[in-house]
Amino acid sequence: MAYTVTPTPAGPVGSQYCVCKVELSVCGQNLLDRDVTSKSDPFCVLFMEVNGKWVELDRTETAVNNLNPAFSKKFVIDYHFEEVQKLKFALFDQDKSSMQLYEHDFLGEFSCTLGMIVSSKKITRTLLLGNGKPAGKGMITIAAQELSDNRVITLSMAGRKLDKKDLFGKSDPFLEFYKPGDDGKWMLVHRTEVIKYTLDPVWKPFTVPLVSLCDGDVEKLIKVMCYDYDSDGGHDFIGEFQTSVARMCEAQDAFPLELECINPKKQKKKKNYKNSGIIIVKSCKITRDFSFLDYILGGCQLMFTVGIDFTASNGNPRDPSSLHYINPMGTNEYLSAIWAVGQIIQDYDSDKMFPALGFGAQLPPDWKVSHEFAINFNPTNPFCSGVEGIVQAYSACLPHIRFYGPTNFSPIVNHVARFAAQATQQEAASQYFILLIITDGVISDMDETRHAVVQASKLPMSIIIVGVGNADFAAMEFLDGDSRVLRSYTGEEAVRDIVQFVPFRDFRNAPKETLAKAVLAELPQQVVQYFKHQNLPPINSEPA
Numbered sequence: 335m336a337y338t339v340t341p342t343p344a345g346p347v348g349s350q351y352c353v354c355k356v357e358l359s360v361c362g363q364n365l366l367d368r369d370v371t372s373k374s375d376p377f378c379v380l381f382m383e384v385n386g387k388w389v390e391l392d393r394t395e396t397a398v399n400n401l402n403p404a405f406s407k408k409f410v411i412d413y414h415f416e417e418v419q420k421l422k423f424a425l426f427d428q429d430k431s432s433m434q435l436y437e438h439d440f441l442g443e444f445s446c447t448l449g450m451i452v453s454s455k456k457i458t459r460t461l462l463l464g465n466g467k468p469a470g471k472g473m474i475t476i477a478a479q480e481l482s483d484n485r486v487i488t489l490s491m492a493g494r495k496l497d498k499k500d501l502f503g504k505s506d507p508f509l510e511f512y513k514p515g516d517d518g519k520w521m522l523v524h525r526t527e528v529i530k531y532t533l534d535p536v537w538k539p540f541t542v543p544l545v546s547l548c549d550g551d552v553e554k555l556i557k558v559m560c561y562d563y564d565s566d567g568g569h570d571f572i573g574e575f576q577t578s579v580a581r582m583c584e585a586q587d588a589f590p591l592e593l594e595c596i597n598p599k600k601q602k603k604k605k606n607y608k609n610s611g612i613i614i615v616k617s618c619k620i621t622r623d624f625s626f627l628d629y630i631l632g633g634c635q636l637m638f639t640v641g642i643d644f645t646a647s648n649g650n651p652r653d654p655s656s657l658h659y660i661n662p663m664g665t666n667e668y669l670s671a672i673w674a675v676g677q678i679i680q681d682y683d684s685d686k687m688f689p690a691l692g693f694g695a696q697l698p699p700d701w702k703v704s705h706e707f708a709i710n711f712n713p714t715n716p717f718c719s720g721v722e723g724i725v726q727a728y729s730a731c732l733p734h735i736r737f738y739g740p741t742n743f744s745p746i747v748n749h750v751a752r753f754a755a756q757a758t759q760q761e762a763a764s765q766y767f768i769l770l771i772i773t774d775g776v777i778s779d780m781d782e783t784r785h786a787v788v789q790a791s792k793l794p795m796s797i798i799i800v801g802v803g804n805a806d807f808a809a810m811e812f813l814d815g816d817s818r819v820l821r822s823y824t825g826e827e828a829v830r831d832i833v834q835f836v837p838f839r840d841f842r843n844a845p846k847e848t849l850a851k852a853v854l855a856e857l858p859q860q861v862v863q864y865f866k867h868q869n870l871p872p873i874n875s876e877p878a
Contacts, residue, residue: 354627355481356452358409360394362425364471365401365461368439373399374427376441378474380409383420396428410481411448413627416854417847418677419448423474425461442469449681452478455631480631485544486623487579489615491526492536496595496611499562499570506563507535507572509613513548513556520557523547528563533611544579544620552579552620560595560613573597573610585615624872626858629865632872634763636682636861637753640672640724641746642709643773645694646737648803657774657803658732667802667838669725671772674849675798676721679768687717690724691746696736703738706745740778743771747786747797754793763870766861767795770853774803777810781823787813788820791828796860798853801837810835830863831856 360378368374377396381388391411397403411419422445426438442461451457461472491509499505508528512520524542529535548554557576561569573595585591594609601607622628649656660666665673680686693705708716710727711734718724750769757765777783787797799814801807813820814835820828834856841849865871 354413354625356411356413356448356627357479357481358411358451359405359477359479360409360423361402361404361475362441362461363402363458363473363475365403365425366427366441366470366472367401368427368441373401374439374441375399375429376401376403376425377428378405379424379426379435381422381424382411383422388422413448413452413480415449415626415858416678416851418850421446421448421451423476425472425474440464442472442474444474447681448478449678451476452627452630453635453682453684455633478631480625480627482625483543483545483550484623484625484628485550485620486541487544487547488539488541488617488619488621489582490537490539490617492534492590492614492616493560493595494534494592494612494614496533496535496560497572497597498533499572504531504533505570505572506530507532507560508563508569509537510559510561511547511556512559513554523556539617543623548579552583554578558593558613560611571597575613579618579620582615582618583620585618587617590617591615622871622875622877624862624866624875626862628872628875629763629766629861630682632763632874634861634865634872635684635765636679637757637765637767638676638679638683638688639746639750639767639769640676640688640690641743641769641771642668642690642692642728643694643741643771643775644692644735644737645739645741645775647739647741647805648737648774650737651732658737660729660732668772669728670846671770671800671802671838671849672724672728673721674846675770675800675853676724678850678854680721686720688720688724689716690718690727691716691749692731692735693743693746694737694739694741696738698734701736705742706749741773741775742779742782743773743777744779744782744786746771747783747790751786751790751793751795754790754795757794758868761870763865763872765794766864767793768798768857769795770798770800772800772802773810774801775805780809783813784820785822785824787833788822788826788828791820791830791832794861794864796832796834796857798857799833799835800849800853801835801839804839807835807837810837830860830867832860 365374365376375396375398377394379393380391382391392409394405394407424443425441427441428438430437444459444461456477458473458475461469461474463469496505496507506528509526511524513523515521523546526537544550548556555576559574560572563569575593593613595611595613597610648658651658690709692707692709696703709731718727750767754767799810801810813833836853
């Protein structure tokens with residue numbers, strides 16, 4: 335992440351998507367022995383699927399005479415939550431010094447997604463031969479770790495008896511923090527705000543990444559310079575000092591750390607020069623700024639539920655003009671949306687059992703309208719096995735229901751919110767709920783839905799709405815609080831924005847991955863925002 339230096343502390347500037355680097359460690363167990371006189375000399379090759387083809391990313395060192403290798407070389411990959419990143423780990427016995435893989439004996443391979451690895455943190459699986467059969471007793475273990483220093487430092491600074499630089503009145507002091515750059519020159523990291531007309535300033539506490547301030551090395555010297563602000567940009571130098579984060583961390587609330595601010599020119603000229611004032615470190619705290627991946631690697635599960643609109647405005651599913659008509663290719667816009675979102679999320683749920691609910695239809699045998707029914711017609715167990723299970727249940731239920739109305743969202747939102755509320759009782763970052771609602775039209779119960787969303791914003795829950803067909807989706811944009819805060823009809827404001835709305839028509843002619851990127855772009859920051867707001871660290875997190 336890039337940080338900009340401005341007179342006021344600036345927030346992070348960076349990509350809207352969740353991108354960070356993941357390090358994968360690989361071990362093999364009970365590998366096939368391909369060498370006659372000795373044991374195999376295995377190495378591992380990592381491939382990633384790019385546009386339907388396997389592309390080699392990297393390979394480990396060779397472990398000589400070892401059927402249970404632990405490779406020291408790690409694989410480093412950019413992690414994108416909103417993409418399916420397919421990986422293949424292939425093991426070979428090195429026979430020659432050739433780079434061509436066909437020159438070496440194949441020991442087995444394993445394919446999975448990066449999402450599967452990070453959601454489990456560590457996986458052990460059987461190695462397979464080209465024909466899909468096990469490679470003897472050979473196994474592979476892959477462990478994931480995020481490569482980032484997520485520590486941040488919060489400093490509270492003040493000054494006392496600083497030199498007076500202004501002819502009429504006192505100084506207007508501010509501080510600048512520098513670290514040594516690679517070229518040996520001092521590099522500006524942070525500038526405080528200006529405090530007007532005082533020689534005893536108290537600056538607002540500020541937080542910067544530890545990597546920005548000292549490259550993550552608490553012993554590294556940093557330089558702090560104090561200036562008197564001038565509106566023409568010709569700021570007057572008051573004094574400076576050098577210190578380290580480790581030294582500043584000695585400051586406690588009751589015992590601030592005092593550092594002399596020195597002006598070297600004055601020091602040379604004046605014999606009885608003491609200092610140009612004192613800079614006080616009132617407090618210095620290092621904490622961890624947890625990322626989405628920290629929570630996932632810590633064991634947080636993403637709980638996925640689908641809500642499907644079966645109102646009459648969709649049209650008769652047997653009619654090719656209906657939005658629920660399944661075309662000869664076996665798909666429609668509802669199924670495309672389920673696949674796009676589901677295939678990403680399913681990697682982050684260990685049992686891969688997803689409730690699939692319908693609304694706006696009349697159900698047999700008494701043909702009463704329901705706004706919250708299990709599409710597998712099993713109200714006590716509405717779970718479908720994987721995304722395939724949702725698709726099968728959806729196709730199977732179409733002939734048995736009557737499309738009706740109205741388009742009520744609040745029952746399904748409240749249904750998932752009840753489970754999210756139960757999860758909060760654990761007081762741990764263990765579950766986060768995602769509701770995907772696919773709909774063709776205007777919400778009938780807007781007041782109730784607004785109220786339900788405002789209440790859900792206090793829970794570990796996000797709502798993704800995909801609008802199919804060509805209806806007017808203005809009301810959906812209203813629920814998606816990107817431009818303004820959503821309010822309930824009682825006037826209560828949403829604690830955070832949890833709704834992401836996307837019209838499917840914008841993606842009809844785009845690659846299917848594009849829809850997933852658009853609907854899941856905001857999800858990682860929504861997960862982090864919720865758990866931070868609740869002061870919940872990842873389950874297995876280390877102290878800073």
